[in-house]
Amino acid sequence: MIPALNIDAALDALTDHWSPKVIARVNDQYVKVAKLTGEFVWHRHDDEDELFQVIRGRLRIQFEDGGETLLSPGELCVIPRGVMHNPVADEECCILLIETVTTKHTGDVETPRTRSITQQLA
Template sequence: MSSVTSPAQIAATLTELWSPRVIAEVDDAYIKVARVHGTLAWHSHADEDELFMVLKGRLAIEMEDRTVELGAGELFVVPKGVRHNPVANEECHILLIERKSTRHTGDVVTDKTRSLDEQLRPVA
């Protein structure tokens, strides 16, 4: 049975930056939240779209042909195959919706890359 969840409250409790945590699942997708600040990494997801929604703060999503700026309550879907780099100049809380097959930073591995096991850890 499902339970009521507050993505904004859960994101506010996170202590690690750029470490998404799975808070729910719908069919073949995970709903994740993350606390972010700074730059993640240029990467793409060859076979999956990625939805970003800002819960608090501002997020820029750099792409090769443009940059999208999101404020609280706004969302944007990065289409599959599009190289992108999320950037938060100040602390930002985000909600992500991704297929369960989506790797955190695509085929790029950095010190910020998180495995699915890390993302599935219980939130305190």
């Protein structure tokens, strides 16, 4: 039997903000959950696209051209590779991410919030 995964339970188990946890793997993609609050860090992923889906709350994704995308529960946004972006959660927000297994957490920058894939798998 292949067990079902409960996204709400996975999110409820999270204690740290901006620290995604891998809950599944589909081919060469990780499915991750994360809790966010405040502003993250401007970054980009030169070789991978990144999918953000909001489960609870709202998420703003800022872009270097001054634009932004606002996501509400049930909405998703795919950030194309190479696009500089900065996720911002004015209040706590819960998301699901789909990223290639090679995607670095903070892309082209290293910050105290950066989490290795080993940390995300724990």
